[in-house]
Amino acid sequence: MKPLDFIDDALADLEARGLRRVLSGPLDKTVVNVCSNDYLGLTRHPALAEAAARHGAGAGAARLIGADLAVHRRLESRLATFKGTEAALLFSTGYHANVGTIAALVGRGDVILSDALNHASIIDGCRLSRAHVEVYAHCDVADLERKLVASAGARRRLIVTDSVFGMDGDCAPLRHIAALARRYDALTFADEAHATGVFGERGRGWVAECGAAIDVQVSTLGKALGCFGAAVLGERRLVDYLVNRARTFVFTTALPPAIAAAAHAAVDIVDSDEGDRLRRELADRSRALRAALGVRAPAGTGPIAPLIVDDAERAVDASRALLARGFFVQAIRPPTVPTSRLRFAASATLERADIARLGAALAELDLQKEAA
Template identity: 50%
Template sequence: MQTFAEELQALRAEGLYRSMRTIHGAQGGRVELDGKDVLLLCSNNYLGLADHPVLKQAATDAIGFGVGSGASRLVCGNMDLHERLEARIAAFKGTERALVFNSGYAANTGIISALVGRGDAIFSDRLNHASIVDGALLSRANFHRYPHRDTAALERLLQEKGGNGRRLIVTDGVFSMDGDIAPLDKLVQLARRYHALLMVDDAHGSGVLGDTGRGSAELFGVLDGIDVQMGTLGKGFGSFGAYAAASAEICDYLVNKARSFIFSTSLPPAVLAASIAAIDVVDSPEGEQLRRRLASNVALFKERLQGAGFDTMGSETQIVPIFVGPAEATMEFSRELLERGVFVQGIRPPTVPAGSCRLRCTIMATHEPAELEGAAEAIIEVGIKLGVIS
């Protein structure tokens, strides 16, 4: 049996060892990392709201309600701010009700394992987030994975593997490592045809996609066709936490069945207030302006990379992967870019399959076009040096 030290050494030898880097100061388009000013090109703070003055003021004001919530929601930790945030989310998403969870991971594991169980069936896109996979395993339902975005394969599974219990189709709205979008219009049709529930994890689309930032479902015009809209508040909204937006019946069911909700101390007042303020910003003319600027920045960055010959893996969003392949070459690419003042993380197994390692670039509305031009130039230089492009 290998010792922990031996396993860690094996990870180092395979280029799979992970460690944390420390950012000093607020999350912004530029940050201080290891005493050096760098362009932050790997944050999910897509609209730049994490240090927005309106959110900071809301959090500061909410300290008047205390620092902690004291207990889980079902004991005595259900505060007025929790219900105000849930009402704001429901209004934003156009659902009867919403329920707040402590994180995206807690939401997915709690929602999925509550909605289905033994004898039921889950149909999951093969590239769904790890938290969806873990929720499916916790549920003990029959777990079927269909090829990425392949609705024909999904329909065959629904015909052959549905069983007599509940059926749940679950997908990311925006796939976090590839930056492409699920075909939600077709998934809604299949869910209705085969009497299945449809759950969409729109962590990376909420606040960003659609004319008003309602997310990938708004982009496809199917907001009313999705049974459970899961989303997070720590990405496009710049705050923290997650939610399920659904019917009153489903939300009430989750209150009684979702273990990650029942057994967790509730979110603190400052986080709740900041999240309410974030939705208000996203739902304002300023939010519209931020989305336009983000789209412009994304177009500029992709044009430069694709023009140089990089494979951006079909990205359709602000998540722009650069395919490299081997793990060690990916990490060398990341190290070289950091020396040039560009902070981009390499993505390796188990997050992505072996041989498909990539740099995961993420664009923010608060990046300056000149900064992105400079970053693209650095990426091109290193890509040529390492033989990723010629």
């Protein structure tokens, strides 16, 4: 036996349960991507490539070690203005932003109230913080309130939630959550990863659309903004504190300048008439995609549309069958989600004709649903 032999058993176990993940690799044919987070199609926008080309590839060091560049400062100030907050602080990824910020805000003796379907990076931030974690039922404000009442003795309390849930596409009841936080003197944290650029006036996000007072917002730059990285947004003192205490900010190389410049160009587009046009197209494609899937959703729901196929192997088979018919959609399985599914997502750049073809392919595979 060699020390790494345990890996063979672990992989065989995942394989046997239909849960082994493999990278799809570059495909040998052109297919239509129906699961991307590039909601507005900005990843290939020429303005982003042009902005990136005017800057270097790497920052060369951490922000606190000489790489606090003008391009970072400009993007932070642009993001803060866009989101209507006092300040913003860039992080290398949304994962870094969530982990570092949660762990900086709470610790032993504190309580985190976390939605049951929060993203893995929030869950990891909660674990790393060493605070006591109370998971409340998904979007269930009555359960949240019960847990707030029960945790009255805590030093500090932090309510943390995705704004828009990346695997289900539903939205957190942020106004209600903010009201509870005020009543019970808790901090609020909302992850706008799937909301920025998509929801709210000029794409300002779900927090803005709800008009909710949220203490800490995280916004990724890698989804509707078409780039990479993230920002934490809130009061100036929050940013000053994170510069000192968020280890995933302090001990890592600053965002590449080319990416920061591209992200700035992306915010300019999102916050413009062109952005409004792209959002109208996205809303149209989201409706068409849901119709093709046979999935009903409340009006105003965004681009994410899961099709539950509650058997991991069947979900993978369905994904393969769709690939053979020219559509790329990833099967998402436990432990990422509680129930296996094909996680579809619309994009402003999806052609309506392709969505119609997808509907026909789903009908052929007998995969359409009548779901709420």
